[in-house]
Amino acid sequence: MTVVSLNQVYKVYRSGAIEFEALKGVSLDIRKGEMVALMGPSGSGKTTLMQVIGLLDRPSQGNYVLAGQDVTTLSENQRAEVRNQEIGFVFQAFHLLPRLNVLENVEVPLTYAGFTPQEKRERAAEVLTKVGLGDKLRNLPSQLSGGQKQRVAVARALTMRPSILLADEPTGNLDSRTAAEVMRLFQELNDEGTCVIVVTHEAEIAEYTGRIVRIRDGQIESDGPNLQRKRPARGFA
Numbered sequence: 001m002t003v004v005s006l007n008q009v010y011k012v013y014r015s016g017a018i019e020f021e022a023l024k025g026v027s028l029d030i031r032k033g034e035m036v037a038l039m040g041p042s043g044s045g046k047t048t049l050m051q052v053i054g055l056l057d058r059p060s061q062g063n064y065v066l067a068g069q070d071v072t073t074l075s076e077n078q079r080a081e082v083r084n085q086e087i088g089f090v091f092q093a094f095h096l097l098p099r100l101n102v103l104e105n106v107e108v109p110l111t112y113a114g115f116t117p118q119e120k121r122e123r124a125a126e127v128l129t130k131v132g133l134g135d136k137l138r139n140l141p142s143q144l145s146g147g148q149k150q151r152v153a154v155a156r157a158l159t160m161r162p163s164i165l166l167a168d169e170p171t172g173n174l175d176s177r178t179a180a181e182v183m184r185l186f187q188e189l190n191d192e193g194t195c196v197i198v199v200t201h202e203a204e205i206a207e208y209t210g211r212i213v214r215i216r217d218g219q220i221e222s223d224g225p226n227l228q229r230k231r232p233a234r235g236f237a
């Protein structure tokens, strides 16, 4: 099954009289179960492409079919609903809420989706246990290491059981050992059927994925399987 299908997608940014074409005819199909690295130089359009895939932004031209549904022309509200159901986001800077503890941070998407307090607590605790943070539920983000913060962000992205996990430079603020742990976690989620798309500058990070898409100046430059997919042996420290 094809989860993401972009067909000749263009994205033009306008600021005043100035236009900038950040995506220039991107066509990309990603199937269920794939784990993909999106690579390319700074300014090449990686974040823009992730925002289109994640329904945070819409193409200026071209079309997008997500999990069999044409999402190109949905209203803002419809897009927000599909986004909440289908997409989980992880960012380089974690974006945790500093005054909420770990459990409460992970409950946030469930609150938007209207879960009861009891359901929220159960589901958030379950997913935090899954990422190895079952003993940190009451910690504040400031009381966690960088890798632990990123695992909270991953847990938060997973609470709604998305079909796609989008991660934009998720290991950019982590040392290489912690980065490997996060990639291993992504691999586990991918093995369980979640489609994972990771933006990265680093070849070592891309090695954990099964497919590498390179973008340059808003166009796909190359796209192919990664035949030496790396699998870290270690679990969480």
Ligand SMILES: Nc1ncnc2c1ncn2[C@@H]1O[C@H](COP(=O)(O)OP(=O)(O)OP(=O)(O)O)[C@@H](O)[C@H]1O
Binding pocket: 013, 014, 015, 020, 021, 022, 040, 041, 042, 043, 044, 045, 046, 047, 048, 049
């Ligand atoms: N809101 C915006 N308005 C105008 N131009 C933008 C906007 N957002 C991005 N751009 C331009 O679009 C191009 C692609 O930006 P994008 O953020 O997608 O790059 P990137 O590949 O993610 O880069 P990096 O690796 O530095 O994160 C850049 O030239 C950028 O300046």
Ligand SMILES: [Mg+2]
Binding pocket: 046, 047, 048, 168
């Ligand atoms: Mg970027």
